[in-house]
Amino acid sequence: MKILDWYILKRYLGTFLTMLFLFIPIGITVNLAEKIDKILENQVPFMEVVYYYFDFIIYFANLLFPIFLFLSVIWFTSKLAMNTEIIAYLSSGVSFYRFLRPYLIGATIVCLGALASSMYLAPQANKGYNEFIYQYLKKGKEAQETSDVYRQINDQEFIYASHFQPKSQSARNFTLEHFENNELKFKLSASTLKWEEEDSLYHLKRVDKRIVGKERDSILYLRTLDTLLPFEFDELTPENYIAETLNFTELNDFIEKEQRRGSGNINRYLVVAYKRWSIPVSAFILTIIAVAVSSFKRRGGMGVNLAVGISLAFVYVFFDKVFGTIAEQSTFSPFLAVWFPNFVFGLLAVVLLLRAKR
Numbered sequence: 001m002k003i004l005d006w007y008i009l010k011r012y013l014g015t016f017l018t019m020l021f022l023f024i025p026i027g028i029t030v031n032l033a034e035k036i037d038k039i040l041e042n043q044v045p046f047m048e049v050v051y052y053y054f055d056f057i058i059y060f061a062n063l064l065f066p067i068f069l070f071l072s073v074i075w076f077t078s079k080l081a082m083n084t085e086i087i088a089y090l091s092s093g094v095s096f097y098r099f100l101r102p103y104l105i106g107a108t109i110v111c112l113g114a115l116a117s118s119m120y121l122a123p124q125a126n127k128g129y130n131e132f133i134y135q136y137l138k139k140g141k142e143a144q145e146t147s148d149v150y151r152q153i154n155d156q157e158f159i160y161a162s163h164f165q166p167k168s169q170s171a172r173n174f175t176l177e178h179f180e181n182n183e184l185k186f187k188l189s190a191s192t193l194k195w196e197e198e199d200s201l202y203h204l205k206r207v208d209k210r211i212v213g214k215e216r217d218s219i220l221y222l223r224t225l226d227t228l229l230p231f232e233f234d235e236l237t238p239e240n241y242i243a244e245t246l247n248f249t250e251l252n253d254f255i256e257k258e259q260r261r262g263s264g265n266i267n268r269y270l271v272v273a274y275k276r277w278s279i280p281v282s283a284f285i286l287t288i289i290a291v292a293v294s295s296f297k298r299r300g301g302m303g304v305n306l307a308v309g310i311s312l313a314f315v316y317v318f319f320d321k322v323f324g325t326i327a328e329q330s331t332f333s334p335f336l337a338v339w340f341p342n343f344v345f346g347l348l349a350v351v352l353l354l355r356a357k358r
Contacts, residue, residue, distance in 0.1 A: 066283065191206040
């Protein structure tokens with residue numbers, strides 16, 4: 001790499017980190033101003049608040065780093081253009097594509113760092129962030145699916161409950177169906193089910209077990225039944241934010257398990273999984289757009305470049321949120337929804353790059 005390449009690369013990384021660290025205190029201040037009343041009302045311990053904001057910093061940086069990267073590249077590239085440094089560099093016979101090299105190297109470094117963070121560091125922070133919110137700020141609100149829960153727990157058995165209580169580990173109107181060769185063999189029903197921690201057994205009340213026979217069914221009625229069942233209670237109704245708290249390997253295993261169980265939240269989990277790849281990759285696309293937009297002098301100066309950049313950043317965030325929500329709430333492909341903003345902005349990057357080259 002030449003001296004100018006190192007110069008641009010250092011400016012690329014330095015400006016990005018500076019902008020990131022400048023906005024983190026602003027994000028903390030805004031968040032604290034929004035939540036301070038509930039924190040005081042619920043008498044949250046001081047150290048719990050401190051730990052929450054450590055997690056918040058990682059959550060905030062991981063969520064918004066593409067926007068900060070985009071604006072930081074526009075900022076320092078516009079300064080290079082205003083000082084005619086880019087014109088001097090290109091006038092020496094260097095192609096515009098060659099000029100992009102240090103930017104792409106910087107984007108690679110940021111992308112790899114973002115991938116490592118989203119796969120392993122951010123999930124742990126997301127866990128603390130969400131647990132704090134539901135424990136102290138959203139008391140009384142369930143973080144889990146609790147009504148009309150239907151699951152396939154293995155290849156042969158399905159369960160249903162009209163209502164689950166995760167905290168008390170109990171359920172109402174519980175049903176377990178056992179199949180063999182796609183034929184129902186027996187059906188176990190109970191008015192209530194509760195996990196007894198001391199005995200490591202499930203306690204069922206008002207039980208009836210219907211055994212399917214070749215000619216007639218037999219029914220067994222019991223007032224109570226203590227038994228083992230082939231599932232763990234916590235796995236039946238995972239928290240709504242569970243996917244955000246799992247690392248790369250855990251998330252893949254979890255999604256595979258939930259697909260077998262027929263989870264109604266599977267699209268939400270897939271959106272989280274795909275975003276862990278799409279958002280880091282956006283570093284390349286947004287870098288190219290930022291350079292193409294800001295590498296030449298404009299009549300309005302840096303202000304015009306930043307205005308264009310902020311507008312594009314909001315459009316990107318809008319696409320990301322809207323299509324992610326559509327995928328979670330409908331049958332629309334999560335993969336297409338998550339990658340659609342990158343696809344659109346990738347085409348925009350190609351168009352702007354060709355125009356900038358001319």
